[in-house]
Amino acid sequence: MKNGFTLVELLAVLVVLGVITLVSVPNIINTNKKSIENDYNEFKITVENAAEIYMETHPNEKPESDSKVIAVSKLRNDGYINKNLTNPKTKVITNDEHVTVTKTSYGYTYKYQEA
Numbered sequence: 001m002k003n004g005f006t007l008v009e010l011l012a013v014l015v016v017l018g019v020i021t022l023v024s025v026p027n028i029i030n031t032n033k034k035s036i037e038n039d040y041n042e043f044k045i046t047v048e049n050a051a052e053i054y055m056e057t058h059p060n061e062k063p064e065s066d067s068k069v070i071a072v073s074k075l076r077n078d079g080y081i082n083k084n085l086t087n088p089k090t091k092v093i094t095n096d097e098h099v100t101v102t103k104t105s106y107g108y109t110y111k112y113q114e115a
Contacts, residue, residue, distance in 0.1 A: 036088055036089065039088035040087070040088045040089050043085070043087060043088055044112040046081065046085070047072060047075065047081060047085075047097070047099060047112045048099055048110040048111065048112050049110075050075045050080040050081045050099075051070050051075060051080075051099035051101060051110045052108075052110050053080055054070060054074075054075060054078065054080050055070075055101060055108065055110075062101070062103070062108065063101060063102070063103050063108075064103070065103060066102070066103065067100050067101060067102040067103070068100070068101045069098045069099070069100055069101075070098060070099045070101060071095065071097070071098050072094075072095070072097040072098055072099065073095040073097075075099075076093075087114070090114075094115050096114075096115030097112070097113065097114055097115055098112075098113050099111065099112055099113070100113055
């Protein structure tokens with residue numbers, strides 16, 4: 001009767017575990033990066049939509065020509081976005097972020113700008 005494992009069997013198990021690790025870790029890291037990028041894109045859309053709602057409720061502030069800047073802190077303070085909403089890339093709430101509202105021939109465009 002055999003008790004325990006031979007050195008060759010243990011090495012084979014370690015090699016298999018090493019191969020599994022080499023294949024899975026880069027995929028996990030890549031998935032995490034994609035998730036952060038997707039969260040960031042959704043964050044930008046949320047802030048831009050809040051700026052659009054702000055402009056619709058304050059039509060006298062719409063730019064007649066060129067563009068206008070709306071601070072994200074103003075959108076937070078006025079209740080257009082959650083006060084705890086943070087940038088997924090930086091993980092902080094900053095007051096230097098803003099949305100640029102630009103008048104175009106077909107309406108207005110809203111572009112989020114980081115600090």
